[in-house]
Amino acid sequence: MPASVPDLLRLVVVPVLVWAAYRDVKTRRVPSVTWKPVFALGAVLFVWDGLTAFAAGGQPWLFFLVGAGISLLIVIPAAYGFWRFGAFGGADAKALIVLALLFPTYPIYEVGAVQLPLVWTPTGAFALTILANTVLVGACYPLALAAGNALAGRFTPTMFVGRPVRWSEVERTHGRLLEDGEGFTRSGLDLDALRMYLRWRGATLSDLREDPSQYRDPGSLPAEPSPAGDGAVADGGVVEDEWGAEAFLADVGSAYGTTPAGLRAGLDVLTTRETVWVSPGIPFLVPILLGLLVGLTYGDLLIGALLTAGVL
Incomplete structure (x- = not known):
């Protein structure tokens, strides 16, 4: 028929x-x-x-x-x-x-x-x-991630949910950080939110890594921040708001559920480590x-x- x-x-x-x-x-x-x-x-x-x-x-x-x-x-x-x-x-x-x-x-x-x-x-x-x-x-998908990590000799609790990414590739990577300052986390910084933050500041992750103390200071925030977009990948003194995290979220309203504390923790990791674990998501x-x-x-x-x- x-x-x-x-x-x-x-x-x-x-x-x-x-x-x-x-x-x-x-x-x-x-x-x-x-x-x-x-x-x-x-x-x-x-x-x-x-x-x-x-x-x-x-x-x-x-x-x-x-x-x-x-x-x-x-x-x-x-x-x-x-x-x-x-x-x-x-x-x-x-x-x-x-x-x-x-x-x-x-x-x-x-x-x-x-x-x-x-x-x-x-x-x-x-x-x-x-x-x-x-x-x-x-x-x-988790089985494929685990197989790839196993073949590379990476046997960790995160091998079923993530993969390591060099910091220089993070701005072009989709997903979420699987670590913060205290170790493994399933609620790490969303990398779309990271891109929004960087565009808002008019900076790159490389800029932040070169002088993290400057960017931690809220006094370094731009007078007129740039549009943050939606985070898509493109075809000194006492610091009260480290990295300007609260100012950023107050300005953009929402960034994929990111909190000031979560943004700070993610930036601390990304500016100090050569490789980070990322959950790429499906x-x-x-x-x-x-x-x-x-x-x-x-x-x-x-x-x-x-x-x-x-x-x-």
Whole structure:
């Protein structure tokens, strides 16, 4: 059976997601306008599928109701919840919401004599398959970090969550410091906030390292600070506010949850150490893309594993 028109139209999201994943890796920024056309397409196809299934009645209508219910009541709320509680970014949530609208049920594609996807879930809810595949693929990221660190002989408690970065590369690195003045921390300085601070001061990390005592002095703050931006990577006397941290945050309002104490601790580390441990974070659009591609070809990884193990 050849693919239906809606199923062929759904494939438009693949190049869009490829581009978005590339942007996520390079800049951790994806314009919101990226998702508007595919969201509109998803809404149209969602209604199209619903009307087609309703007209057919019976099992097609039941499958659509189950798939649509799981998309609207589980996958979309889960995507919003993950974003709301900081598990991933807004672009990741928007991508999953778009995919939930586009794929409430399993699409069908024929490649020669083979019908894809190969492995279906009992519910037929493809959006849930994408989400499950994404989580499983994302879980491989800490293992890849640990493997890289192990091959380099770096056996530390941080080997599953970070990697060492020379201070000279920090301004071009995404992620968060994993250390402060007292040792390991999971709430270190966000490097986007660091870039905001440096742009605000009109300085570089190299400047701060050359004369940290000068920059610790709030008297060295510029009379008219430069715009801090959003932190994206570009394609003497008694010191009451070391590094001008409070003045910076008072001026910009917010910098990814950074506190004056956290900014000071991060700057102290970055101006005194040659190498720092950084948690690069997951550019989560990559696991989402891979979860979709695996879903479109193989199908559901979890169900496949359970079938292989003889559980199902």
